[in-house]
Amino acid sequence: MNISSIENNLINTSFVLLLIALISYWWNLTINSNNTIIFLSQTLTILINLTIASSLILRWAENKYFPLSNLYESLIFLAWSITFLQIFIEKKTKNKFTGPITIPIVLFIIGFATMSLPNELRLASPLVPALKSNWLMMHVTVMILSYGTLITGSLLSFLLLIISNNNTIQIEGNSNSNNQKILFRYQLKNTNEISNNFNRIKLIQLIDNLSYRIIGFGFPLLTIGIISGAVWANDAWGTYWSWDPKETWALITWIIFAIYLHSRINNKLEGKKPAMIASIGFIIIWICYLGVNFLGKGLHSYGWLIT
Template sequence: MIFVTLEHILTNISFSIISIVITIHFMNLLVYEIVGLRDSSEKGMIATFFSITGLLVSRWISSGHFPLSNLYESLIFLSCSFFIIHIISKKLNHKNDLSTITTPSTIFTQGFATSGLSTEMHQSAILVPALQSQWLMMHVSMMLLSYAALLCGSLLSIALLVITFRNNINFFCKSNNFLIRSFFFGEIKYLNEKRRSVFKNTSFLSFRNYYKYQLTQRLDYWSYRMISLGFTFLTIGILCGAVWANEAWGSYWSWDPKETWAFITWTIFAIYSHTRTNQSLQGTNSALIASIGFFIIWICYFGVNLLGIGLHSYGSFTLTSN
């Protein structure tokens, strides 16, 4: 009973904090960036991470197994994974911040887990024999981390396509614009100075195209970094799953629906990685492939749960016994 109460408290705390964080973040983007508020949003993200982590730990202690056995727990872990991706991006370059992507993703996944699923699906159940393995932690955690990184990278690619094919480029030329302030990471002043020195005698249209070019380059840069990280996690997760499948079912690969879609997801992002090696295919071509991958990931993640079929149908929406 104490663990149920603790989970309820931590869920409400994390959801409340992340709601405040996303409000502060969009205030900074749409109105005026205040250093104090930006620091508060970062602290809020950390507090949310510890709340979600505490929730997972309490379920781990109460259930006696790593909390990745059903859809609710995997969604909570996915929301935690978005924060991990957020921290990784900060470590790669302290000026860079993907909170425009990671913060809404965190609140969306946690909101769906707590409000979109039935109360019965929130309950922790005894693991079926196939899931009673040490591979559960390694395989599922790697897959969810890969989903988080790939989704972030794919969303950046979608933004790149929207910006590239938008006719009215005036939307992207204001220094206080949402997208520019989101992805230029405090470098607007530097870019303004560079623009004045490089385009001193050119037309105003060149100024606009310059900002648009800089923004698309920044989106493409971070999209590639996030997808590369996610593709690495995905490869590790699939390999761990193959070893686990051999132990549990006597076969490394059986073309189960979940395995098939995981292979399709891996293939899509392998093609994306290949296009990045060819300079003529970079930019919009590779972004288009990543955008397709965004939808493939959701099919891979939710497809089996919606259908409730196959060897990976644990935690399906129908709550049927497998």
Template sequence: FSITGFLVSRWISSGHFPLSNLYESLIFLSWALYILHTIPKIQNSKNDLSAITTPSTILTQGFATSGLLTEMHQSTILVPALQSQWLMMHVSMMLLSYATLLCGSLLSAALLIIRFRKNFNFLSKKKKKKLLKTFLFSEIEYFYAKRSALKNTSFPSFPNYYKYQLTERLDSWSYRVISLGFTLLTIGILCGAVWANEAWGSYWNWDPKETWAFITWTIFAIYLHSRTNPNWKGTNSAFVASIGFLII
């Protein structure tokens, strides 16, 4: 709430949406990460995303408020080309998409680390005993059904069901978050094209920012397309998403 209040007060004092420099952009990015952290909690769903969003929000906010960006703390007057409503639409959509795509990519990277790390112990012995005591017969049957299902997949077999369950949740969360981020990125690029045409008379100029945004869009389009192939779900698509993280 404090970040929201800060953004609103800065918007009122400056007369324009607070996205005119790196400092304001980082504050907005930390706000977007916090929103991503809050949504699953509101829905009361199991939130694996918080392991990514919490440290990301703290680090982004910490860097923004550090002494490195002191000269940018003061709001400045926008140049005429930036005095447009498309500034708010384009930049806010791009930052929201980058925040979302970064979280989704980090979830995919976590999936890869867990799947390929040897001797990974997810639960202590005490916790495993408690879980085994609370198992019902139907849950044991479900465990063996999952284990037999793994044999029919192209992925390596996992040492235990807990590891499989965690990686499945990470894969599901990653796909949902990246799908949202890709939609926001597409909207942001389209808004930027309209804004560029109004300001400079051309929808696309292939400058470094536009080119990099297009590369990012292409990588995540490949990721979403790979999800349509059952043989590419999981590990293979996670590799593509991890490449997207490096691109961003």
């Protein structure tokens, strides 16, 4: 069995593990939560992360360059990034919401990379001259890590919108970083409903703060990725910025999340309004990452399928 076959088997194994983890996480969230299921879910995520990492390392060893030169490799690395971030968040926060929303996305990424991409985009090929640079690892790695981080934070914001979209609770006010006061209006009917709504408020605050912290970490990564890309572009093509479709949408992504952070830091907003901005950012990320490659041709054309 050659290295390519082992790599493919590792990716297929990760797909199967993702299916099991998806069932485990959602079982724990909706049906029966206990420590055994939580441990199983987290162990599966670690195995998935190690399996994906092993496939990338084998590809790196076989082809003698960091595996980020085509769309397939970047998708696999994105899947690794999201699972790594998920493991870190679960370790630090002990919350049970990150896994159920990130595992389906990773499952989609792996499924799309292995089942939808044509073979020519999955096969490793010698690097073109522009990619034979140390900037390949620096720029592309940071960009993919920022995508994974911002996707996770945006998913939590989307989850916040779903939870808060209930007639019995309406977020109406704002807060500041000093006293963290939030004004809520309730439509309450009985004592049980009061308890349920206070639990919902606490849950919304938890998800809101976690989403803010994750996006706050991903935004500097995106900034560093764009700056390093501009420096690399000047070295490779003689210009820092050429308004290539990928560059343009990366700038739009940066602006969207800058607006989100501005609304949180300066306007002291929490809850649904910033979450809506982050949810829009989730769509923009995928347009920047995949849509541009499928629908437009430019200097960043490794994943472009239309000829």
